[in-house]
Amino acid sequence: MVRWKSRYLLCEVNVVDRSRLLLLDDRAVAGAVKAAVARIHGDYGAALCSIRFCVKYLNAHTGIVLLRFPKSCYRILWSALPFITSVESRGQKIPCFLNCLHVGGTIRTCQKFLVRYNTQQLHRMLPKCKNEEEKQQICKAILNCTLTGKDKEESEDESENEEDEEE
């Protein structure tokens, strides 16, 4: 069997105020992407964007979005993504931009990348701890995360959030 080939774009939503990330939801991001594509590429782009485009995964805590595009036209759709300046969600306009981290052929490769990326983020954030005690607390919090049956990635996401709150 031959499957439908897609490209998965792993994007990071960058905002100024991180607490507003929690307002994001799938439909808001999908709407913003569709509007941007229609603005840049017109009706043709909007037509391409309605074939198998969807938001596969959204982590509102870390602001990670996984978008699926058809492989044949992902480049033209991707070129519209830099023109997103805000996402409208729950009646509020969140100024933000999307930063593409990884382009993968399957969700699996994107997930592998994301695990590695989040570990990297943790290492970047750890030196920002104010004192040794805080560092210990975070390390303990990571070790205490037991999500049996779920993947490793989520536990790492959680530990990041804890640290964000402490800062």
Add this chain to the structure above:
Amino acid sequence: MSVFMDLNLCSSADRSGLRSLIETAAHLGFSTVAINYVLEPTAKKKPEIPTPTPISDLMDGLPIVQGRSRPIRVLNRLTVVMSDASHFRLNAAEYRHFDLLAVQPTTEKLFHAACLLYDVDIICISLTEKLPFFFKRAPVNGAVDRGVVFEVSYSAAIRDSTLRRYTFTNAFSLMDTCKGKNVILSSAAEKALELRGPYDVTNLGLLFGLSNGDAKEAISSTCRSVLLHAETRKTASGVIYTMKSSSESSCQERAPPECEAPAAKRAKPT
């Protein structure tokens, strides 16, 4: 993964804004950025050349670049907007404070001169309005031969729809003339939210008429050659480097071997 650079961040008096710009750039994975100071001479009074703020004043610790272990490198750059030939003075002492030197010609004659004569690193083209001249092959080829690059900045395209049209028009006509070589893509961002990630910028090059490889070069290796070009501007043909000796310093002996390295890397002297 190659080294990404963004050679145009707008300077502003607002220090915290500039700081957040640099932090965002480091987060996105740019390992070198340049802060741009614009000098716009008018006919009446003599303009004051801005002096760059030292980076150490700006922030105490430079942020670490995403995916690397080094802190971000911050340079200073001066852009001279020219509407008359007298606006750009060759070898002015004030220009020496800056690491990079760029001109933005507004007439065809000055564009010709900037491409073939002036000792600059970057030629900016104001992409946000209808250009008063066409790009001709001869000056553009001359600039490519001399190692001077053209700059296309994308943040105006993000801001507004009319500006976007002009940007695409002008970028396309530039790419037609120089065939995608010697072009750098930069942000010209004023706020942190106007920056874009390096992979997004590469893909944006598709809309500017660059091929895939050329677009990637436009934010990595071409930028590097700009930096090397800027280094040789301070030397005589990239061979000899002079500096003022402070009376009893013995660090003079160390100077020559240091500057031989960039000279050896350079293929052609200016």
